[in-house]
Amino acid sequence: MGRSAARRTGRRRGRRRGPARGVLVLLALGAVLVTAGAAVAYWRDARPPVTDDQVADVADALDAAGTPTPSAGTSAPPSAKSSPTPSSASPSPSSSPSAIAIPATGPGTFVTARADGTTVGTGSRVRRYKVLVEEGIDVRPSTAAAEIADVLADRRGWTRDGITSFRLVSTGSYDFVVKIATPGTVDRICGAAGLRTRGEVNCSVGTDVVVNLKRWVLGSPEFDGPIHEYRALIVNHEVGHRIGHGHETCPGAGRPAPAMMQQIKGLKGCVANAWPYDRNGEYLGGPSVP
DSSP states (O other), X not given: OOXXXXXXXXXXXXXXXXXXXXXXXXXXXXXXXXXXXXHHHHHHHXXXXXXXXXXXHHHHHHHHTTOOOOXXXXXXXXXXXXXXXXXXXXXXXXXXXXXXXXXSOOOSOXXXXXXXXXXXXXXXXXXXXXXXXXXXXXXXXXXXXXXXXXHHHSTTSGGGGSSEEEEEOSSSOOSEEEEEEOHHHHHXXXXXXXXXXXXXXXXXXXXXXXXXXXXXXXXXXXXXXXXXXXXXXXXXXXXXXXXXXXOBOOOSTTSBOOTTSOGGGOOTTOBOOOOSBOTTSOBOOOOBOO
């Protein structure tokens, strides 16, 4: 055979070998894919299921980190444009009972509530009083005066002694003044008399019954009752000082705490109570505090 014929024969043999090699490569790739698929199926079937508790744990961790948690049954793909939801603080007591803001301090000037001269109680000793509200706070003087008058008129209040009655006035002489003020202003008024209110409590100074706006709005963690009942305690306690009553303490476990007890400092086994008298006219007192 000549050289040219040998070259043609070699080319034909080379072309025959090409398809055989391609088939081998495809078979090898197929085997790899089958093996990988089997492994995935095994992992899917063999791995332990994710429980609801584990999902909850993850959700709690995300919440703690300030990251928004997807709703159940939905997916939340990450996005570079989305920002974490800031974790909100627990709602303060003021957000539930009232939307009244509590500034740290105020101007120290007051607005006097108007009066119609009405007297509550039948006692011969008429005590004239004013209601003043610090300027710039979210308490209307007329609303505060009406609430205080309702407390003083209640038959569980100080008029039950048969001696005392009260009349709201806006001008002229008076026996005492009820002032509702910001914590900072309360501290200034009470501090001038040597009393430390620390932005937290009320005080009675001279003819002034000084009510801390924080207590008027938030009540007290020691008082288990609605906010209007705690406001009644504030009025009854401080007015009680104005008509000559001193501090008292718990008369016994489970009994009503005296209105003249400093209940914000703890109940000592007593039950929170806002009124000096019960509905039958019995005085709810306790041992005097020196």
